[in-house]
Amino acid sequence: MNSKVRVRFAPSPTGPLHIGGVRTALYNYLFAKKHGGEMLLRIEDTDSARFVPRAEEYIVESLNWLGIDIDEGVGAKTEGAHAPYRQSERKFIYRKYVDQLLEAGLAYIAFDTPAELEAKRTEIANFQYDAKTRGRMTNSLTLPVDEVKKRIESDQQYVVRIKIEPNLEIKVQDLIRGEVIVNSSVIDDKVLFKSSDNLPTYHLANVVDDYLMEISHVIRGEEWLPSAPLHVLLYQYLGWTDVMPQFAHLPLLLKPDGNGKLSKRDGDRLGFPVFPLNWKDPKTGETSSGYREAGYFPEAVVNFLALLGWNPGTDQEIFSMEDLIEQFSLERVSKSGAKFDYEKGKWFNHKYLQIKNNDEIAAIFQQNLKEKNIDVDVEKVKMVVSLVKERVNFVKEIWDQSAFFFESPTQYETKAVQKRWKPETPTQLKELIDVLHTIDDFTPENTEKKVLDWISINNYHIGNVMNAFRISIVGEAKGPHMFDIVALIGKDETISRLKKAIENIKPIEL
RNA sequence: GGUCCAUUCGUCUAUCGGUUAGGACGCCAGGUUUUCAUCCUGGAAAGAGGAGUUCGAUUCUCCUAUGGACUACCA
Numbered sequence: 086m087n088s089k090v091r092v093r094f095a096p097s098p099t100g101p102l103h104i105g106g107v108r109t110a111l112y113n114y115l116f117a118k119k120h121g122g123e124m125l126l127r128i129e130d131t132d133s134a135r136f137v138p139r140a141e142e143y144i145v146e147s148l149n150w151l152g153i154d155i156d157e158g159v160g161a162k163t164e165g166a167h168a169p170y171r172q173s174e175r176k177f178i179y180r181k182y183v184d185q186l187l188e189a190g191l192a193y194i195a196f197d198t199p200a201e202l203e204a205k206r207t208e209i210a211n212f213q214y215d216a217k218t219r220g221r222m223t224n225s226l227t228l229p230v231d232e233v234k235k236r237i238e239s240d241q242q243y244v245v246r247i248k249i250e251p252n253l254e255i256k257v258q259d260l261i262r263g264e265v266i267v268n269s270s271v272i273d274d275k276v277l278f279k280s281s282d283n284l285p286t287y288h289l290a291n292v293v294d295d296y297l298m299e300i301s302h303v304i305r306g307e308e309w310l311p312s313a314p315l316h317v318l319l320y321q322y323l324g325w326t327d328v329m330p331q332f333a334h335l336p337l338l339l340k341p342d343g344n345g346k347l348s349k350r351d352g353d354r355l356g357f358p359v360f361p362l363n364w365k366d367p368k369t370g371e372t373s374s375g376y377r378e379a380g381y382f383p384e385a386v387v388n389f390l391a392l393l394g395w396n397p398g399t400d401q402e403i404f405s406m407e408d409l410i411e412q413f414s415l416e417r418v419s420k421s422g423a424k425f426d427y428e429k430g431k432w433f434n435h436k437y438l439q440i441k442n443n444d445e446i447a448a449i450f451q452q453n454l455k456e457k458n459i460d461v462d463v464e465k466v467k468m469v470v471s472l473v474k475e476r477v478n479f480v481k482e483i484w485d486q487s488a489f490f491f492e493s494p495t496q497y498e499t500k501a502v503q504k505r506w507k508p509e510t511p512t513q514l515k516e517l518i519d520v521l522h523t524i525d526d527f528t529p530e531n532t533e534k535k536v537l538d539w540i541s542i543n544n545y546h547i548g549n550v551m552n553a554f555r556i557s558i559v560g561e562a563k564g565p566h567m568f569d570i571v572a573l574i575g576k577d578e579t580i581s582r583l584k585k586a587i588e589n590i591k592p593i594e595l
Numbered sequence: 596g597g598u599c600c601a602u603u604c605g606u607c608u609a610u611c612g613g614u615u616a617g618g619a620c621g622c623c624a625g626g627u628u629u630u631c632a633u634c635c636u637g638g639a640a641a642g643a644g645g646a647g648u649u650c651g652a653u654u655c656u657c658c659u660a661u662g663g664a665c666u667a668c669c670a
Contacts, residue, residue, distance in 0.1 A: 097670045132669050199668065211597060213666085244668050262600070271598050271666095279668045287670050311599055311665040334600085337664070341606080344662060392619095396608060400618050419601095419608075422663065426606050429620045476632045486632080501630080537629095551629035563631035 090122025091301050093158070094148075095291065097129045098140035101364035101373060102147050104425075105306065105338040105347060108390045112335060113304045114153045115391070115413040122301070125158040127294060128171040131284045138367055141171075147361040151383045152406055167298045172290050179285040182293050182323060183245050183278045191322045192277060194243050195224035196236060213273040216251040245278040247288075247319070255314040260302075260333040260415045267314040275315055288312065292319040295330055303330045304415070307422075310334045333415050336394050337422040347425050349373060357427040361386070380479035382441070385434040393423045403436055435478040443470045449480045457484070459491050468573055472565040486564070490573060493582050494560025501562035503593045505552035511587045513550055514557065516543075518583050527576050529568040536568070557586030 094110040096102060102110075117124040126148070128141055145160035157165035169175055186192035195214075197205075201223070206212045219226055224246070225233045237243065253269040277289040285293070295303060313332055320329040338347045341355060352359035352373070362375035376386050388404050396419075397412045404412070438446065447467040454461060473486040520539045524532055540547050555567055558579065564570060571579040 095670090099670075129670060135669065195668095197668095202668085211666090213597090242668085246668095265599070267599070273666085276668050281668065284668095286668070291670090306664090307600070308664055309670090314599090336601080339663080346663080393607070398609065400609085402619060421601050423608090424606060426620065429607065432620055473632090475634085505630090540629095548629055555630060559630085561631080565632090567629070 089299075089301065090117055090120040091125065091299055092117045092122065092304055093125045093127050093295065093298065093300050095127045095129050095294075095305075096144055097132065097135070098137055098144065099132075099135045100137050100140055100366070101360045101362070101375075102140075102144045103347075103349075104359050104361065104376075104390070107147065107151065107361050107386075108338065108393065109304065109306055109335055110148060110153055111151070111387060111390055112395070112413070112415075112418070115409050116302065116304060116415060117156075118410040119413050123156040124154070125165070125167075125298065125300075126155045126160050126170065127298070128159050128173075129287060129290065130171055130173045131287060131290050133173070133282050133284065143362065143364060150361060150377055151387055172294065173284070175290075175294065176284055178297070179278065179290060179293055180283075182289065183285065186247070186277070186322055187245065189322070190248065192245050192247050193219075193225045193274075194233060194237070195219075195222060195246050195274075195276075196228075196241060196243050197223050198242075214246065215249060215270070215273045219246075219248075219274060243280050244276045246274040247277055247315070247322070249274055249315075249318065255317055257310075257313045257317055257332060259310070259313070260331055261336075261418050262310075262334060262420060265310070265313070269314070269318065272315055272318075275312075288315055288319065292316055292323070292325075296320075296323070296325050296328065299328075300330045302333060304333045304335065307334045307337050333418070336419055338393060339422045339424045341425050341427060351425075355427065357430070380481045381430075381434050382437045385430070385437040388437070389430045389433040393425070394419055403440070431478045438474055438477065438480070443467045443474070446470045446474060446480055446483075450483050453481060453484060454491070461491065465490075465573065472569055472573075489559045489564065490570070493578070493585065494558075496560060497556055497586070497590055498561040499593065501552065501556050502590055505549055505556060505562070506590055506592050507549055507553075508592055510549065510553045510592070513545060514553060514583050514587050517550070517554065518580050521576060521580055521583075524576070527572055529566070529572045532571060533568040553586075554583075556590070557583050 092113045094113050096106055096110075114124050116122075126145070128144075130136055130141075141159065145155075148155060148160065155161045157167070158170035164170060183192065187194070197214075202214070212218070214222065221227070226248075228236075249269050249272055251270040255267050255269055255272075257265045257267070259265055275288055276286050278285045284290075294300075313334065317329065320326055339345065340347050340351050347359060349359055358374045358376050358379050360373050360375045361377060363378045364373045364375065366372070377383070384405070387406060387409070388402075391404060391409050391413075392402070395413065395417055398417060401408075444467065447463060447470045450470055451461075451463060451466045454466065469487045469490050470483065473483055476486050477483055517536070517539070520535060521532075524535050537547075540550055551567060552562055555562060555564065558567070558570060558574070574582075
């Protein structure tokens, strides 16, 4: 057993990193940091046919954005003692272990072509390449030694298969699920190595690399649980049982509606991102939206994801990365899949928007304003942010709640006018203009006092006056406290908007 | 089809044999507010079904049902 905790996140660079993969990376990271261990990133690109350019950079950038630091391997500051960390660059390493298994008689060479295997599968229901069938296939167990040699020398392609002893009980100790027992007869003689590209398959590469990289815990998705017994067997066959890592298989992230694993299509269909970052497919040119570009804070995404499948057993819901590291444990990871609840994701972002200080939010919002060619003082932006941020889930929504701070309304909401614009309103608002003219100290408190005094002295209907005032300034019956708004836009602008409204709004008969 | 895994409010979940089955999101209602929102208070809402074990099962065991994953010379 390794005393030091070393975990790995080992994605395949076949496209953008799925949000479920992000959670796997997060749990690995939390577990490593909790135990003072190391987190490595290894790229599992043993399938030369499925390689997608830029996918690796995407993975690294995603983890960086989320604050999941890589200690070793691809994307780490210094790669580390076990380089290289891309399996395609490690191809020279695996052959040795393949030969070791071959020599020990624990694996064999098979020449069956994909077409032949396909034929077998259609011919025989539930066909499995195993102890029962391998004697009737084309392989080094059925062919004479010199025939095998001849075929290899004439460059005939082959694969190396593990030779699984039937009827053994294979026990997998899972940190989340307990003991899982599988009979070896149900596992087929999986391909470990293919001569076509001289690369091992996932199963072998993964076991060899975890061994060489001294991985102490393998934390991965539940989709790997069925092949875990095979991996245990490989550790045995290779003589590494005493240093075999501990396994933990995480529950899956499911579709919000219906059943099944969360997929890219669900995001398109239901209108939410399933990737951390935007991604443009290099082949199709198709783009998929990401959480970052959708306006999420990385802290919110981390918090949301952490709680999808894990909880501390308390009522705490808001966790910083430090909180998570301190409290995380595999024992408290749930066993069943979690449906992806996008509404709750939005709520987390809302929470973080309230927690964050206004300077940070104002900086982002000011960028949004610049894109609209609105250039205003950062102090004003901060004020606006503080007045409206509690109303929104995302920074980009602030504009919808605050446009009237920056531009005079061009139209007035019919329903509000209908309800609040009375025949006497224009006269009253003209009086209001006079009142405002007399105010020098245009602070919210002072203006409020003066205006409310005027309303009360004249015994006006406060609701009608104030709402007409609001319609004139905002254009609708919405927004923060009136006197905060006018203080911010200033006396001149306030009066000018009132004049404009008096000119343009006509009472609407019901 | 086979193997494995799972099953508490609509959703995420708490409960580690004895609880009025708790919290959160969402939803509904009321209150606060000059408006809208926020906020506050309240409400509706759950142990898949059946056998056991036990004085007592959501909790332990088994069966059934349902869902999921896997079943490639993918990872």
